[in-house]
Amino acid sequence: MDTVIEVRGLVKKYKELTAVDNLDLDVKKGEILGLLGPNGSGKSTTINCILSLLKKDAGTVKIFGEPMSPDAYEIKRRIGVVFQDVGVYDELSVYENIDYFCGLYISDKAKRKELVERAIDLVSLNDFVKFKPKKLSGGLLRRLNIACGIAHRPEIIILDEPTVAVDPQSRNSILEGIKKLNDEGSTIIYTSHYMDEVDFLCDDIVIIDKGKVIAKGTSEELKDMITMNEKISFTSKNLNDDVITKIKAFEHLLSYENKDGSVKLSFDHGDGYLMNLIKLLDDNGIRYSSLNVEKPSLNDVFLELTGKDLRD
Numbered sequence: 001m002d003t004v005i006e007v008r009g010l011v012k013k014y015k016e017l018t019a020v021d022n023l024d025l026d027v028k029k030g031e032i033l034g035l036l037g038p039n040g041s042g043k044s045t046t047i048n049c050i051l052s053l054l055k056k057d058a059g060t061v062k063i064f065g066e067p068m069s070p071d072a073y074e075i076k077r078r079i080g081v082v083f084q085d086v087g088v089y090d091e092l093s094v095y096e097n098i099d100y101f102c103g104l105y106i107s108d109k110a111k112r113k114e115l116v117e118r119a120i121d122l123v124s125l126n127d128f129v130k131f132k133p134k135k136l137s138g139g140l141l142r143r144l145n146i147a148c149g150i151a152h153r154p155e156i157i158i159l160d161e162p163t164v165a166v167d168p169q170s171r172n173s174i175l176e177g178i179k180k181l182n183d184e185g186s187t188i189i190y191t192s193h194y195m196d197e198v199d200f201l202c203d204d205i206v207i208i209d210k211g212k213v214i215a216k217g218t219s220e221e222l223k224d225m226i227t228m229n230e231k232i233s234f235t236s237k238n239l240n241d242d243v244i245t246k247i248k249a250f251e252h253l254l255s256y257e258n259k260d261g262s263v264k265l266s267f268d269h270g271d272g273y274l275m276n277l278i279k280l281l282d283d284n285g286i287r288y289s290s291l292n293v294e295k296p297s298l299n300d301v302f303l304e305l306t307g308k309d310l311r312d
């Protein structure tokens with residue numbers, strides 16, 4: 001597969017703070033790459049350095065095999081960016097905003113009309129085309145921001161946390177829209193601190209913390225990297241000390257947590273713990289409900305690698 005973006009040894013400092021620290025990144029043609037990291041981990045700084053909007057302190061960035069620079073306009077034309085902060089014109093309507101941004105790339109009127117309408121469809125803003133941005137809810141405004149960034153059908157689309165502070169309906173619409181853009185051929189970089197979104201959307205995931213790549217791979221590969229293999233939870237009101245001792249003695253048990261009868265267990269490699277647990281509970285007459293088995297999440301990966309939660 002072709003690499004469309006290649007970043008090597010990227011460093012960006014803000015005075016004493018190293019916001020991006022020797023970062024490597026490869027984005028393959030046709031994929032959705034997730035850049036996952038907590039607040040302040042350097043996602044936006046990385047994006048801005050890739051786009052040459054910020055001056056890097058060290059490293060190289062190649063896009064479509066060419067070195068990226070502030071005046072690489074031919075490369076920039078082929079990239080659509082949706083910034084974390086919404087940037088639209090208050091005096092223009094939804095339609096006029098999208099038409100304006102699309103017009104920066106596409107001069108043919110008929111072609112532009114088709115593209116603008118397609119972008120409106122994609123983010124489901126059809127009922128709001130005449131609205132001014134100030135009349136839109138936060139979620140609709142974010143959808144407008146996305147439509148403005150992608151209407152010209154760029155080959156690469158970079159989205160920086162497009163779902164922060166949006167309602168669930170807008171969030172789903174945005175995620176579906178991004179999948180569709182990818183199906184239609186765009187290569188996508190998606191930054192987020194929401195692990196479930198990245199898990200759902202992305203082919204490859206790069207986890208960053210404090211400006212450094214701490215792990216990369218597919219969702220499965222990342223989950224295979226950690227010791228935890230399975231989580232089991234259940235609720236019980238009549239657990240006794242004897243049974244608790246037996247649970248704690250399970251082979252391969254990594255952690256045991258019991259909050260008012262809400263029990264969470266995690267295990268390392270291997271499986272079959274569930275059957276053992278059910279047998280133990282049944283044999284001892286313990287009533288239980290909400291029994292659930294889960295595989296590790298990307299949050300578990302982050303937690304095991306860094307010792308802290310990815311969540312806000």
Ligand SMILES: Nc1ncnc2c1ncn2[C@@H]1O[C@H](COP(=O)(O)OP(=O)(O)OP(=O)(O)O)[C@@H](O)[C@H]1O
Pocket residue numbers: 014017019037038039040041042043044045046084161193
């Ligand atoms: N213009 C700036 N001047 C000084 N420090 C900055 C500047 N921009 C960002 N930083 C700092 O650099 C680090 C990385 O910030 P960045 O915005 O790239 O992170 P992020 O992963 O995008 O975070 P968020 O999830 O909050 O958007 C943070 O510690 C931030 O406070």
Ligand SMILES: [Mg+2]
Pocket residue numbers: 043044045084160161
């Ligand atoms: Mg950011």
